Amino acid sequence: xxxxxxxxxxxxxxxxxVMNVDTVKIELIDWITRLKDPKLINKLLEIKxxxxxxxxxxxxxxxxxxxxxYIADDFNEPLDEFKQxxx
Numbered sequence: 241x242x243x244x245x246x247x248x249x250x251x252x253x254x255x256x257x258v259m260n261v262d263t264v265k266i267e268l269i270d271w272i273t274r275l276k277d278p279k280l281i282n283k284l285l286e287i288k289x290x291x292x293x294x295x296x297x298x299x300x301x302x303x304x305x306x307x308x309x310y311i312a313d314d315f316n317e318p319l320d321e322f323k324q325x326x327x
Contacts, residue, residue, distance in 0.1 A: 275281055318326060 272284065
């Protein structure tokens with residue numbers, strides 16, 4: 241779901257900027273590394289603890305069946321372009 245094409249809208253003073261999600265993450269990491277205030281660091285740790293952990297095993301059988309609309313009858317046939325490489 242988090243792809244490079246996702247955008248975030250950031251209100252920077254009066255200007256409205258649309259930024260790539262990965263760019264925002266990098267800016268946040270940079271900002272966090274420069275933090276000196278222990279209270280702010282503790283607040284960030286509390287936020288981190290309150291966010292559910294991401295699990296990568298959320299696969300649901302059959303959830304992608306709508307992604308392919310048509311498969312040609314000769315889909316598995318050898319391609320003419322590769323005949324010279326076939327035995």
